[in-house]
Amino acid sequence: MEKYWQKEIETASRDEIVAIQNKRLKETVRRVYDNVEHYRKKMDEIGIKPEDINSIDDLHKLPFSYKQDLRDTYPYGMFAVPMKDVVRLHASSGTTGKQIVVGYTKNDLDVWADICARQLYAVGADENDMVHVSYGYGLFTGGFGLHGGAERIGATIIPVSSGNTNRQVTILKDFRSTVLCCTPSYAMFIGETLKQMGIDKSELCLKAGIFGAEPWTDEMRQQIEDLLGLKAYDIYGLTEIMGPGVSYGCNMQDGMHVNEDHFIIEVIDPDTGEVLPDGEQGEIVFTTLTKEAFPIIRYRTRDIGVVTRGKCECGRTFAKMSKPRGRTDDMLIIRGVNVFPSQIETVLIRCGYTANYQIIVDRVNNLDTVEVKVEMTDEAFTDSMAELTKRERTLHEEMKSLLGISAKVTLVPPRSIERSIGKAVRTIDKRKLI
Amino acid sequence: MAIKQLAVFVENKHGSLDEITKILANAGVDIRALSISETQDFGILRMIVSDLEAAKATLKENQCVYTVTEVVGVSVPDTPGAMAGVIRILSENNINLEYVYAFLGASHDSACVILRVADNALTEKLLEEGGYHVVSDPFIEKL
Ligand SMILES: [Zn+2]
Numbered sequence: 001m002e003k004y005w006q007k008e009i010e011t012a013s014r015d016e017i018v019a020i021q022n023k024r025l026k027e028t029v030r031r032v033y034d035n036v037e038h039y040r041k042k043m044d045e046i047g048i049k050p051e052d053i054n055s056i057d058d059l060h061k062l063p064f065s066y067k068q069d070l071r072d073t074y075p076y077g078m079f080a081v082p083m084k085d086v087v088r089l090h091a092s093s094g095t096t097g098k099q100i101v102v103g104y105t106k107n108d109l110d111v112w113a114d115i116c117a118r119q120l121y122a123v124g125a126d127e128n129d130m131v132h133v134s135y136g137y138g139l140f141t142g143g144f145g146l147h148g149g150a151e152r153i154g155a156t157i158i159p160v161s162s163g164n165t166n167r168q169v170t171i172l173k174d175f176r177s178t179v180l181c182c183t184p185s186y187a188m189f190i191g192e193t194l195k196q197m198g199i200d201k202s203e204l205c206l207k208a209g210i211f212g213a214e215p216w217t218d219e220m221r222q223q224i225e226d227l228l229g230l231k232a233y234d235i236y237g238l239t240e241i242m243g244p245g246v247s248y249g250c251n252m253q254d255g256m257h258v259n260e261d262h263f264i265i266e267v268i269d270p271d272t273g274e275v276l277p278d279g280e281q282g283e284i285v286f287t288t289l290t291k292e293a294f295p296i297i298r299y300r301t302r303d304i305g306v307v308t309r310g311k312c313e314c315g316r317t318f319a320k321m322s323k324p325r326g327r328t329d330d331m332l333i334i335r336g337v338n339v340f341p342s343q344i345e346t347v348l349i350r351c352g353y354t355a356n357y358q359i360i361v362d363r364v365n366n367l368d369t370v371e372v373k374v375e376m377t378d379e380a381f382t383d384s385m386a387e388l389t390k391r392e393r394t395l396h397e398e399m400k401s402l403l404g405i406s407a408k409v410t411l412v413p414p415r416s417i418e419r420s421i422g423k424a425v426r427t428i429d430k431r432k433l434i
Numbered sequence: 435m436a437i438k439q440l441a442v443f444v445e446n447k448h449g450s451l452d453e454i455t456k457i458l459a460n461a462g463v464d465i466r467a468l469s470i471s472e473t474q475d476f477g478i479l480r481m482i483v484s485d486l487e488a489a490k491a492t493l494k495e496n497q498c499v500y501t502v503t504e505v506v507g508v509s510v511p512d513t514p515g516a517m518a519g520v521i522r523i524l525s526e527n528n529i530n531l532e533y534v535y536a537f538l539g540a541s542h543d544s545a546c547v548i549l550r551v552a553d554n555a556l557t558e559k560l561l562e563e564g565g566y567h568v569v570s571d572p573f574i575e576k577l
Contacts, residue, residue, distance in 0.1 A: 196497065376443045376476070376499045383441030383503045383550070384532055385471040385478055411476050413445050415497050 002251070002315050005121040005153065006114065009261050010316050014309070017260050017317065022055040024289035025264065029053045029062070032295050035080040038073050039297060056264060059287065060275050064298045070100040070240060079103050079293055086293050091139040092239040102239055103293035109148065111290055112242055115259045116149020119248035122257075122314070123208040123233045125179050127154035130205070132177035134186060135213070136162040136422060141243025142213055146181045146235075149245065155179070162186065162421040165193045176205040184216040184224060184232070185424035188355055191227025192415070201229035210235045212244055214423040215303075215324045215342050219349035221253070234323055240299055241286045247321050252313050255320035262290045265319055266298070267307050270328050281306050283328055284321060302328040304340070332361055332427065334368045337404045341426040344372060347402055351395045352380040356417050363431040370407040372399065375414050436504035436554045437569065438486055442479045443499040446472050454479060454498065461492035467548060469535035480535070482507075482548065506549040506557050507569035510536070520547065523564045529557055 004010045012020075030050045032039040042063045043049070052061060070078060079086065086103040104112070125131065131150035135142030143161055150157045158175055160168060162182065168190055171177065180187065187209055194201065206228055212235035221232045234249035236256050246263055247256035258265045263286050267276045270283040284303045288295050303324040311317055326340030333339075341359055348357055353374045360371040374395075382388055392409055399407040418425070444450040451470070458465060464484035471478050483489045486502065493500045510516045524531055532550040546569055551557045558568045 378499055378501070381441075381443050381499045381501050383439065383478060383480060383501055385473075386532065388478065389473065411443075413443060413497075414499055416445070 003121050003124070003126065004315070005118040010118060010257075010318065012317055014317065018056065020261050021264055021289060024261075025056055025059065025287070026050070026053060028287070028289055028291075028295050029297070031080055032297060036078055036295075038069060038078055059264065059266065059298070062287075062297050064273065064285065064300050065296055066300050067100065067240070067302075071098045074098065075101045076103070078296070080295050081105055081293050088144075089139075090141045090144070090239055090243065092141075100240065105292040108242075108291055108293055111262055112145060112245060113148035113152040115242070115245040115248070115262065116146050117152040118149075118259065119146075119210060119233075119235055119245055120149050120153050120155065120179070122248055122250045122316075123179070123210060123231070124251070125150075125153065125155060125208060129155045129178045130158060130176055131155045131179045131181065132158045132160060132168075132172060132175070134160050134162050134168055134180065134182035134190070135244070140422075141237070141239045142183075142422075145237065145242075145244040146210065150179075165189055165421070166197065169194050169197055169199060172204050172206065173199060178205050178207050180206055180209045180228070180230065181235075182209075182211065183213045183420075183422055183424070184211040184220055185214065185355070185420050186422065187211055187224045187228065187232070188220070189419045189421070191224060194227065201227065204229060206230040208233060210249075212236055215326050215330070215340070216355070217342050217345045217349065218323075219346050220355040223349065223355060236321065236324070238301060238303075240296060241288060241301075242291070246286065250312060250314040250316060255308070255322050257312065257316050257318040257320055258307070260318045263288055265307055265321060267305065268300075270300075270302075270304075278308055278319075279306060281325070284324070304328060304331070330427065332359070332370075332429070334361060334370055334403055335405050339403055343402055344399070345426075347395070347398045348372070348374055351391065351398060353377055353395070356415075356419075357426070358417050359427045361427065361429045361431060368405070368431065370399075370403060370405065371410060372407050373410045373412050373417060375417055376411050377414065436558070437482060437507040437548065439503050439505045439548065439550075440481045440483055440486060440489055440493075441501050441503060442481070442493060444470075444477045444479050446475050446477050450477070451479065454493075457492055457496050457498070458483065458489055461488050463489045463492065467535065467537035467546070469533070469548075471533065480533075480548075482537070503550070504554055506551060506554050506561070508547050508549065508561050509544050509567040509569050510547045511544045512542075517547070519564065520549075520561065520566065523560050523566075524549075524551070524557070527556075527560055529553070529560070 033050045085105050088104040091101045137143030209230045209232045224232045235244050236247040237244035247258045249256045266285040267282040276282045284301045305324045306322040309319045357374045362369045467482040469480045536545045536547040
C-alpha cells in the first residue's frame, strides 16, 4: 500500500493543481512587487505590473532571476518580509564566487518539513524508522532539510552530519539506521568503508537511501544499492528555492515529483530563454509559490533536465522531473561537443568500473584533450595484460563515441581519487578560456 | 595440480613495487617468484607466495586490487633444449601461452617455469606425457 504524507494534494487532479498554482502565483507576484525593490525595478523596466499576471500561462512574461541577482542584493536585498519574521538563515557557499544567503519564516520551515515528510513517506519511511542524516548540518541546507521532515513524520532522527566515515558505519550498524540521507558520492564512500571495515551489508538495517545535491546516474544507483543493500532514491532541491525536497523521488525510481503546490517548474532553452514543451531537455527554472521570506521568480537553476506530466504508477500526480543530467556550468564543451560528467560516468560503470573518477580537461597546442582517471576495481582486474588492455581499449572506444574525440583513459589504484564527504569534484578544467 | 598465482594491480610509478613487497613482507609473506608486465600507466605484478591466505588478507586490508589465478608450474632441468621442449609441446598442440616466467628451486639444477594457458589440465597432461615433472602447490611450499 502506497503511503502519502498529504494524500489529497499529492494525488490531486491536474485542474486542482493548476488552480492552486494560478492563485498562489498571483499572490507571490503581488508580494514580491510590493516588498522587494529588485523585482519591482525589473518588472517596471519591461512594463509588467502584478495585475498582468493572472495565471501560470502568464509566467513567461516575467523576467528570470539569476544567481548573480542574489549576489548583487547580498545579504538581504531579496527578502520579502521584515527580519523579525525571519526565523532561520541558510547560505550556499557557492563553489564559485560569493556566497548567497536565504531566509525562512516559521511558515516556510513548516512547508519545508512537510515536503521532506512527503519524500520520506514516498520511500516507505514512517514513525518506525531510524533516519540517519549524513548531510552536513549548518549553513548548508542539506542536514536541516531532511531533519525537519523526519521530525515531522515522527521518525527517530540520527543527526550524524557529514564526516568521520568509520564512525558513520559504526552508527549505521549499532544504532540500526534504516534510512540513510547524504550525497550519492558520500553513499559510495560509506559503502566502500563498510567493505574495508569487513562489515557485511546484511549486518545493517538500511532499507532506503535518500540521495541528492549532485548529479548522479542510474548506473551509480545500482552500485550504491549493491554496496549498501538498500533502495536508493533521488531527492532534489537547492538553497535558492528551499533546500532539499523541492522534488522527491518515489518508489518507481524514475524521476522526481515536483512539489507543485509550492513550486512551479519550467524547462527552458538555456540559450534563448524560450519555454520548452514537456519531454524536451533544457535548463530547469523554478518559481516559488508559498515562500514568504525568500520568494523567487523564475530562478535559473542551471540544472539540465526534462519534465513530464501524467499520473505516476505511485499514484502521485505532480509533474516529474528527470534526474538532472548535469549543470550548465558543469557541462564540458570539448572541441565543440557538449558533454556532461554523468555521461562519462555511465560509460565507466557499464565497462565495470566504479563511479570514482576524475575528468581532466586541458588544451594542448590549441586542441582540447581529455583524460579520464578511473579507479581499478576487483571486478575489472585480471592477471592477463592482453585482457586488461582489451578492456581498456573498449572503454576508450566507448568514450570516443561519446565524446567524439579520443580521451586518455588512465587506470589508477583504488581509493587514489580523493573522496568527498559532500559533493564530489568530478572535473578539473585546466583550459584557460579567457 | 595447478599452482595458485597472485596478481596485483600496481601504478607504474616510482615506489609502487616497493610498496606492495613491503606490505607482503610485513605480513610475513615470502615471495617465491615474481614477474611484472607493464604499460606506460600501470602494471600487473604476478607472484607465487608462501602463504596465499595471509597475502590476500593483507592486500585487502591495504586496499589493493588483486586476483588469484591458477597457473601451470613445470620443473625444467638446467640442460640445453629442456625449455625448448616445453615450448614445442605447447606449440604442437596449439596451446596459446599468455605469459611465462621462471624461478630457481632449492636444488639449482632445475627451474620452476610458470605457464599461463587457457586449459591447465590439458597442458599438464601433455607436459607429463612429454616427460616433464608438473609442480603442484605443496612442492612450491617446500622449495
Ligand atoms: Zn511516482
